[in-house]
Amino acid sequence: MITCRTLQESEIQRELFLHFNRRQVVTDCVRKEQGKWVVKSDPFVDDWSEQDYRTLVSCLRHTAATGGFVSAAFCDNRLKGFVSVEAEFTGSQKNYLDLSSLHVSEDMRGNGIGKELFLQAKEWAREMGAEKLYISAHSAIESQLFYQAMGCVEAMEYNQRHVEEEPYDCQLELSVRRSSKAHARGQNAKQVRALRTTKSHTRESPKTGNSPRGFESQQSCDMWVSVKNQLDS
Numbered sequence: 001m002i003t004c005r006t007l008q009e010s011e012i013q014r015e016l017f018l019h020f021n022r023r024q025v026v027t028d029c030v031r032k033e034q035g036k037w038v039v040k041s042d043p044f045v046d047d048w049s050e051q052d053y054r055t056l057v058s059c060l061r062h063t064a065a066t067g068g069f070v071s072a073a074f075c076d077n078r079l080k081g082f083v084s085v086e087a088e089f090t091g092s093q094k095n096y097l098d099l100s101s102l103h104v105s106e107d108m109r110g111n112g113i114g115k116e117l118f119l120q121a122k123e124w125a126r127e128m129g130a131e132k133l134y135i136s137a138h139s140a141i142e143s144q145l146f147y148q149a150m151g152c153v154e155a156m157e158y159n160q161r162h163v164e165e166e167p168y169d170c171q172l173e174l175s176v177r178r179s180s181k182a183h184a185r186g187q188n189a190k191q192v193r194a195l196r197t198t199k200s201h202t203r204e205s206p207k208t209g210n211s212p213r214g215f216e217s218q219q220s221c222d223m224w225v226s227v228k229n230q231l232d233s
């Protein structure tokens with residue numbers, strides 16, 4: 001049985017992660033090159049060293065101590081997934097909260113743990129008054145398809161610290177306002193249908209008069225349709 005609960009700073013210790021396995025075998029990645037989203041073969045194995053785990057513990061303890069959100073999923077009292085959201089608002093309008101980590105142990109992926117933890121983070125951010133979650137997401141195709149399923153789109157405003165620290169990450173966002181995911185999916189579906197009936201399309205800048213919401217939907221369409229087309233080819 002899988003249970004989830006919020007973690008307190010005092011219980012976030014290295015021993016808590018003894019049964020957690022970060023290992024991820026990556027074959028294809030999503031990258032933005034010359035303004036276009038592409039799927040590239042880039043096989044590697046992503047894993048954490050002992051020092052990485054110690055850094056993780058330090059970061060999660062800091063998140064909890066400064067008023068952020070840290071939640072974990074347990075199976076048979078063993079931690080198998082976790083998520084964290086920072087308490088500090090970011091962005092030019094201070095409307096983002098940063099989803100700083102979301103990981104599921106290799107042996108427990110595919111059981112809905114990531115979705116449950118993500119939804120908890122979304123709800124917490126909404127309760128804190130945020131408009132959006134910001135996600136600097138691993139570029140592995142499996143990770144990107146997960147975030148697409150959660151309703152994420154390309155970030156309208158990139159966090160330069162994340163870009164510099166993880167240049168191969170995909171910079172994403174999610175509106176946490178109620179019913180926003182259904183709205184975004186509906187807009188995406190309309191854009192996909194439009195693309196299927198035309199040979200070319202032009203994305204307008206917000207400066208041309210498009211509303212921010214319309215630009216966000218077009219961003220999502222450009223990113224995910226491009227990825228899907230390459231996977232299907």
